[in-house]
Amino acid sequence: MNILVTGGAGFIGRWVVKRLLEDGHNVWLLDNLSNGRKENIEEFLYMNNFKEFIYGDIKNRELLSNLYKNKFEICYHLGASINVQDSLDDPEITFKNDVIGTFHVLEECRKCNTKIVFMSTCMVYDKANDEKGITELHPTKPASPYAGSKISGESMVLSYWYGYKLPAVVIRPFNTYGPFQKTGGEGGVVAIFIKNHLEGKTLNIYGDGMQTRDLLYVEDCAKFVVEAGYSEKANGKIINAGSGRDISINNLAKLIVQSEKQIKHVQHIHPQSEIEKLLCNYVKAKDLLGWEPKVSLKEGIKKTEEWIKNHPDLI
Template sequence: MTKEIVVTGAAGFIGRWVTNELLARGHRVYGLDDFSNGSYRNIKELNESERFTIAEGDICDEDAVDELFNEGVDACIHLAAEIDVQESLEDPQSHFDSNVVGTQNVLEACRRTDTRLGLVGTCMVYDMAGSEEGISEEHPVKPASPYAGSKLAAENLAESYYHGYDLPVVILRPFNTYGPFQKTGMAGGVVSIFTNRDNQGEPLKIFGDGTQSRDLLYATDCARFIVEGTFCDEAVGEVLNAGTGSDISINELAELISTDGTEITHVEHHHPQSEVQTLRCDPSKAEAMLDWEPEVSLEEGVDRLRTWLREEGAEQA
């Protein structure tokens, strides 16, 4: 059955893959993006579908958000956000505006139309991992930057609408996601940055000592998780993590990605106080509730990304 879904941040990296997943399932997508992070390039091939439309607008603009919602909309997947840790430390107001005020606008539109909401959060809200099993949804939170704080505040707002208004809300926390269409400059993810630099024959620069580790999730696996989590009735009112269940240090990642002749260097960390040392997901709740598990290994994902970057060219940012 075809559903109508609003996707905020539809032209962003993850938004693009979520939209692609929804279209592949036969749904109708109404996208919203202000193109500060997203790009028309990301959605060029998606625009060929008659079931996809994109509106240019800011989630901080109530009217722009409201125009997307009507009684026929089945769900909203909310991805639009400011996402840069360093920028949040330099300009916390912009992250508060987008991530808190913007989310409030989306929640009000969902409440007005009784629309199911899949709110996409971040693993950066968690405190450092304290067990070998990885970070579960019960793990303590400790936002160490205005980015993480504003994303956690958005989750708390959404939870209040679930409890206060019985709005069907699912909070989704994917771990570090990578893949084609991700930016390759400082606003991108470490896998995309390293792979692009290796393709260009440039040194791979590691911030700090490189012992910090990440659980790296391929874009298509992340998109499946977000779509399936949003529509899972059992998940309403719940927080769900998604990751591979294993982590890799940044030093090991650099070794995996680098090819012969590529230099690996260490540089001073630009925000050590906001670094989460160990991010390893415990995905067992999502696996049990959604029957979801990642399908793409890190090695395969890096190969796919490397091929895409060579064929399509990297988007510098």
């Protein structure tokens, strides 16, 4: 197939591109490198079925219109502003990228009947204490402009499914980690902790550290993303992906460092947007896609640590 990946030079995006290329598809990649990096995709640039890297923005309608002349069967729409704190500091940028940008992509998909796989986030959910995990029916709560913009994008994508019968699926991966993740900024808690540990620095934990995360290894996440695009049964659906296990940030830190002297609790930068318990129920992904995570947290941390050790120029 001819496939477009927006945000394909980002952390998850580059793994999605890798899997699509391995599956033999022709892949075009669009990224403005605001969060992604050219270094993430260098190994793909000379592969026969890697068609083009386009440095550009999803808000550029003329660029998108010309790009869609390639008659894509699927668009994996991963391009977005993803930082919670940035969205609180400047909500307009996040709104323009995650809502208006998504609308522009949707319009081109509609013209060409291109299936869209919309990357949302577990950050749209309200807090939960259910030990069976958060299902797709769990209440949402836009506790940041980032979450609000993603919920808006989800609604737009599903409206094109219901209104135009455009093939579309909304995916909500939980906290993804692994090689190529940046070691600074939002969402990279595993990578940040590992890098600080290797450098003998303090591991700073926001608040009391009792908040939990369901940590999904990036190659498991990429397989989920790709399979959602392949599956007709996924059309019109919202689908979670996670490991099905959560761990507190305190225990995650202890898993990475041997000495608790290296751990420090600091004031939370955005406590109003914190979700206290994130535990994924991925039964729907298993039923619809036959997908299950394969990599354990212990194995994933080991792989990530090895990558960080061997790629100091990319972290």
